[in-house]
Each structure stands twice: as C-alpha cells, then as structure tokens.
Amino acid sequence: MSEISRQDVLDVLKPIWMTRNETASRLRGRLENIFAYAVSDGLMAYNPALWRGNLDRELPPPSKVQNAGHLEAMPLKELQEKIHCFLPPKNRTRQVILFTILTASRVGESAPARWDEIDWENKIWSVPPERRKDQKKYPHRVPLSRQAIELLKGIERKGDLIFCIDASNQGSKYSLRPLLQRMTGTKATMHGFRSTFRDWAAENGVPDTVAEKCLMHTTGNAVVQAYQRSDLLEQRREVMQAWADAVFEKYKEL
Structure with a gap:
C-alpha cells in the first residue's frame, strides 16, 4: 500500500469523473476511508485520496460537473x-x-x-x-x-x-x-x-x-x-x- 500514489488514484478516477461523477465521488470517499486506516497503522505515509489540497487541484468539484442524469x-x-x-x-x-x-x-x-x-x-x-x-x-x-x-x-x-x-x-x-x-x-x-x-x-x-x-x-x-x-x-x-x-x-x- 505504501507504493500507492496520488497519481494512481487519479488514474482510477479521471476516466469516470466527468461521466459518472456520483459513482466516482463515492469511490474516492471509500478509498480515502481505506487509506486512513492504512495511515493510522503506519502502512502509508499520507492519504493519496484526500480531496482538499490534494485531488481538488486536478479534478473539478462534483457540483461543477454537469451530469445529465442528475439535473x-x-x-x-x-x-x-x-x-x-x-x-x-x-x-x-x-x-x-x-x-x-x-x-x-x-x-x-x-x-x-x-x-x-x-x-x-x-x-x-x-x-x-x-x-x-x-x-x-x-x-x-x-x-x-x-x-x-x-x-x-x-x-x-x-x-x-x-x-x-x-x-x-x-x-x-x-x-x-x-x-x-x-x-x-x-x-x-x-x-x-x-x-x-x-x-x-x-x-x-x-x-x-x-x-x-x-x-x-x-x-x-x-x-x-x-x-x-x-x-x-x-x-x-x-x-x-x-x-x-x-x-x-x-x-x-x-
């Protein structure tokens, strides 16, 4: 788990962030939760799925993503x-x-x-x-x-x-x-x-x-x-x- 990077998380999220944003947002949240346990157990140095000050620099916020199915x-x-x-x-x-x-x-x-x-x-x-x-x-x-x-x-x-x-x-x-x-x-x-x-x-x-x-x-x-x-x-x-x-x-x- 120590080898998982911010870029790895982005590689998973980017393909679906604009087209299936609700699913992508939930996935990001689940990853953040899993990695939080890993950080607390000393298996990871930082949480690569954090939103603020991390993924928000690369991905638009969910409210800005125009999802036709969720108008x-x-x-x-x-x-x-x-x-x-x-x-x-x-x-x-x-x-x-x-x-x-x-x-x-x-x-x-x-x-x-x-x-x-x-x-x-x-x-x-x-x-x-x-x-x-x-x-x-x-x-x-x-x-x-x-x-x-x-x-x-x-x-x-x-x-x-x-x-x-x-x-x-x-x-x-x-x-x-x-x-x-x-x-x-x-x-x-x-x-x-x-x-x-x-x-x-x-x-x-x-x-x-x-x-x-x-x-x-x-x-x-x-x-x-x-x-x-x-x-x-x-x-x-x-x-x-x-x-x-x-x-x-x-x-x-x-």
Whole structure:
C-alpha cells in the first residue's frame, strides 16, 4: 500500500469523473476511508485520496460537473437563491421541505415525523427503525441545527404528527415533488437535496464517514462496521450546523 500514489488514484478516477461523477465521488470517499486506516497503522505515509489540497487541484468539484442524469439535484448556490421560496414557513408544505433540506433526510423519514421523536433538550430527532431505509433495528439520531429547532418551534401542534403526513399515506409523501418544482420554478426533486448536501460536504472537507452517516448510509465493510459502532453524533452536529448556515447564508432568520 505504501507504493500507492496520488497519481494512481487519479488514474482510477479521471476516466469516470466527468461521466459518472456520483459513482466516482463515492469511490474516492471509500478509498480515502481505506487509506486512513492504512495511515493510522503506519502502512502509508499520507492519504493519496484526500480531496482538499490534494485531488481538488486536478479534478473539478462534483457540483461543477454537469451530469445529465442528475439535473434534479439543485446546486448549493441556486438553493441559497431559492430558499426564499419557502419563507416564511407558515404552511406545512414549506415546513416539511425546509426540515427535509436542513436534516439532509429522505422524505419518507421526515414527512411522517412525530413530535415525540424530538429531544428538545439535546436537540436530536430520532428516526424510528421502521422508517430507516438501512433496516437497522435502532433509531437513527439526527442532530438538529439552530435553524431546524427554530423551524420546529414555529409549527403549531395539531396532533402527534409534526407535518400532519401519516407514514401510510404515500400519496402525500410523494406529492411534495410537483409542489417543490412549482414553488421554485425548477426541476429539482426532494431527494436531490441529499446530493446537494453530499457535494457541499465533499467540497468543505467533511470526512467521508461523517458525511455518509449524516445521510444514514452504511459505511465500510462488515469488518469496518464492527469496529466503528459510534454514530459520530457530535461530529455530525457540527456538520449539520455548518450545512444549515450555508443554506441560509443570505437569510439569517427563518
């Protein structure tokens, strides 16, 4: 492994970076994770798959790569410009869209959220196992940014459900897409905001493992998962606050 160089990594990534960028970005992240273990074990002197100050000198950032198959993902700069479309968040549509963006979650996780899933003291939203796509048998903890807490505090309680969308009501869940597109005048999708978050994380030096855990993705193989049992909550808390600040860069209040 000590013979693997930055150029070796580039030789693997360059052929697919412009045409299959999402796959290439994930591959780079996996390599960075593997090499991090090698560096800590003394098998490598440095990590040749690091992005910032390394591969970013040779490869354009994911947000700049025009992938025809992923036009539904709104670039961060456009999101910053369009965020006003959801302000003030006085109705359930705006509220659930903003909450989903701020938590980088899936609509199937956020739309049916319940008030008893919110830990106000510790600023955590616990997604129950039945709504976890990865099928793990325990809740997924999502650290809530200042903006997310402010949003929730401004929502009038009308029952157990925060956004009044039942988990069994699939129609309500997926009707957000046309509403989002009509409100923003774009072809963006709700799921695309997760890609926006992932690109932002990659461009701002967020460790791959932390970014993937923010998205409730499984990281590493079975061996890595066995050793890496922490959900990195406090590291993710810093990331989610930085993400919220970036989204609301032009607007300091909801």
